[in-house]
Amino acid sequence: MYFESIAAAMDMDGHGVYVWLAYAITVSLLIGLLWVPARQLRVRKLWLIAEEQRRHASETPRSDATQPQDLAADVRSESVGSSG
């Protein structure tokens, strides 16, 4: 460990502001890079599940038709990829 205290590591002889700012921006951009496809995968999986339930509901119209459609409406309100 080069720095002797947390305060010294924060300050870095006056360069701390620059160094920590650069790292903070990088970390947030990298999290965004991972978060976008992870969310897209989750939303698309939910869409597929809702689609499957919609199909089942139309095959057997009398048995609990309301519940799957409610779920489908929930999922549809979330964006499922703009262009596909």
Add this chain to the structure above:
Amino acid sequence: MVQWLLPLTLILLLVGTFWGLLVAPPDFRQGNSYRIIYIHVPAAVVALAGYYVMALAGAISLIWRIKMADIAMKAAAPVGAVLTAIALVTGAIWGKPTWGTWWVWDARITSMLILFFLYLGVVALFEAYENKAAAAKACAVLSLVGTVNIPIIYKSVDWWYSLHQPASIKFTGESAIDVSMMYPLLLMIVAFYGLFAVTVVMNMRAELIWHHRQSSWVRQWAGFE
């Protein structure tokens, strides 16, 4: 692939960041501001390598009309754009305490800015066409034309003398950086390559699942069959 590569990459990033920020010694001339190197150089290196990956996918798409190449090209472009943005922003922040200015219009920085616009151009061009095949073709041509910029970026610090320092790590000859600083840097470069691979694969998977939403493997993935 993502299941093991993502945790491995995150561990490498954490170790490399800790090492570079808190363990490595300060630079004898630049002091502690040089610690930005551990994100600036890896981001720039992988942004350049990623462009070749994208252009190669573009060439494969043009020559053999393989749809997977279109998807790889589309998946790599936003990742490359973000990495280039990181290199530019961290470079500007590094420049302030070191050169006394956030920005200079020198060859290295200007050609990196062009790389950023090339990546953004590919991202935008994919969205501009209704016809996916036409979009892929236009993007492939743009990526291939843009590769002329990559050797210019590499060589800019040798061809034009400017504020930007030349490369510290050399494959041939002695590196101008001490091992105590070089090991965490190499670790971070590997970690950024891993991150590039993980994010491109995740982007491709999201795209493929949407393309093949009727097929049995996607239904299996969603847990139906």
